[in-house]
Amino acid sequence: MEYFVPLVLVGAVIAAALFGIISWLRNRNIKVKWYEWLIGGAGFALLLLAIQHFFGAWEELFPFAALMGLAIIGIPALILMVIAWQLVTRRAKQT
Structure with a gap:
C-alpha cells in the first residue's frame, strides 16, 4: 500500500x-512508423527500469550498484530513444 x-x-x-x-x-x-514506436518504447521501458533500479539500490544502501545500474541500463535506453527520434526527424525532413 x-x-x-x-x-x-x-x-x-x-x-x-x-x-x-x-x-x-x-x-x-x-507520421511515425511502427518500428519507431517499438524502438522508442523499448528505450523508454529501459529508462524506467534504470530509474527503478537506481532508487531501489540506493534505498538498499548500495550506491555503487545504483550508479552502475543507472549507467549500464540507462545509456542503452538513451541511445535507443535517440535512434527513434533521429529516424522520425530525418524522415520528416524528407517530406
Missing part, C-alpha cells in the same frame, strides 16, 4: 508524456 501513490504518480506522468508526444506529432502532421 505504501507504493500506491508513487506508482500512480509515475503512471500519470507517463500518460501525460505519451499524450503530449502524440498531440505534438499530430499537430505537426508527422
Whole structure:
C-alpha cells in the first residue's frame, strides 16, 4: 500500500508524456512508423527500469550498484530513444 501513490504518480506522468508526444506529432502532421514506436518504447521501458533500479539500490544502501545500474541500463535506453527520434526527424525532413 505504501507504493500506491508513487506508482500512480509515475503512471500519470507517463500518460501525460505519451499524450503530449502524440498531440505534438499530430499537430505537426508527422507520421511515425511502427518500428519507431517499438524502438522508442523499448528505450523508454529501459529508462524506467534504470530509474527503478537506481532508487531501489540506493534505498538498499548500495550506491555503487545504483550508479552502475543507472549507467549500464540507462545509456542503452538513451541511445535507443535517440535512434527513434533521429529516424522520425530525418524522415520528416524528407517530406
